[in-house]
Amino acid sequence: MAKDPKVISICNSKGGVGKSVVTMMVATAIAEQKNKKVLILDCDSQASVLAMYEQEVEYYPDDTPLIEVEALSPRRVNTFLKRFGGDYDVIFIDIPRMTDKKADNPTVMLLYNCDGILVPVIGSGVDAIATQEFLEIIEECKTYKAEMEENFVCHGFINRRNLRKSNEETETELRQAGLKMFSTSLSDLRIFTTPSVFQSPLATAEGLRRFEPFYKEFCRKFKL
Ligand SMILES: Nc1ncnc2c1ncn2[C@@H]1O[C@H](COP(=O)(O)OP(=O)(O)O)[C@@H](O)[C@H]1O
Numbered sequence: 001m002a003k004d005p006k007v008i009s010i011c012n013s014k015g016g017v018g019k020s021v022v023t024m025m026v027a028t029a030i031a032e033q034k035n036k037k038v039l040i041l042d043c044d045s046q047a048s049v050l051a052m053y054e055q056e057v058e059y060y061p062d063d064t065p066l067i068e069v070e071a072l073s074p075r076r077v078n079t080f081l082k083r084f085g086g087d088y089d090v091i092f093i094d095i096p097r098m099t100d101k102k103a104d105n106p107t108v109m110l111l112y113n114c115d116g117i118l119v120p121v122i123g124s125g126v127d128a129i130a131t132q133e134f135l136e137i138i139e140e141c142k143t144y145k146a147e148m149e150e151n152f153v154c155h156g157f158i159n160r161r162n163l164r165k166s167n168e169e170t171e172t173e174l175r176q177a178g179l180k181m182f183s184t185s186l187s188d189l190r191i192f193t194t195p196s197v198f199q200s201p202l203a204t205a206e207g208l209r210r211f212e213p214f215y216k217e218f219c220r221k222f223k224l
């Protein structure tokens with residue numbers, strides 16, 4: 001029988017924190033560097049990952065993308081994973097911004113399919129508060145996973161470390177709230193404005209310098 005894929009979500013209840021773009025970058029790097037079959041399930045009704053993917057594929061019709069992307073409503077993810085999960089080594093779930101945090105919300109339920117969650121955080125007071133609310137959802141997920149005796153790891157990282165002071169304050173606050181923070185972070189990266197599904201971010205000088213340390217920590221923490 002096919003092996004279960006590793007299911008990971010880079011998520012936060014907030015929008016605009018880099019969930020989709022970091023997912024694409026990490027997914028392509030893993031596919032290329034580790035020769036793994038990687039899928040992104042785009043569960044955001046705005047389908048930003050799918051849109052970027054399709055635009056690129058249209059642009060370079062003769063090339064083969066490093067990853068696959070599939071748009072799927074949150075309600076259908078469970079069935080999809082049961083049926084097709086075994087075809088992949090790693091599946092990323094890109095989730096939409098959450099407006100309704102009730103535990104029965106299908107978006108929240110997506111997290112229960114994950115073996116690992118990485119929470120991007122922008123260093124500001126507002127983001128720290130929103131992330132702390134999100135951590136309550138993750139706590140429930142952790143409890144469920146423990147009851148089911150399923151593996152589950154959760155970490156956070158600071159995205160776009162630029163305003164040093166607020167980043168450090170946010171990081172300290174979240175650590176105190178129980179979120180294990182990555183020792184690496186991501187700065188404001190030029191390569192992130194044009195994510196490609198044909199090229200690993202590590203194929204660029206900026207990617208090697210500023211993305212690779214984060215990528216390596218990602219692979220260590222999520223055992224890839
Ligand atoms: N580290 C970064 N460097 C440069 N731009 C970034 C970075 N992280 C996110 N962005 C940009 O911020 C915007 C929002 O990111 P996105 O991944 O769409 O957020 P989300 O999925 O959380 O709503 C995008 O235009 C993206 O390219």
Ligand SMILES: [Mg+2]
Binds near residue numbers: 019020021095
């Ligand atoms: Mg998004």
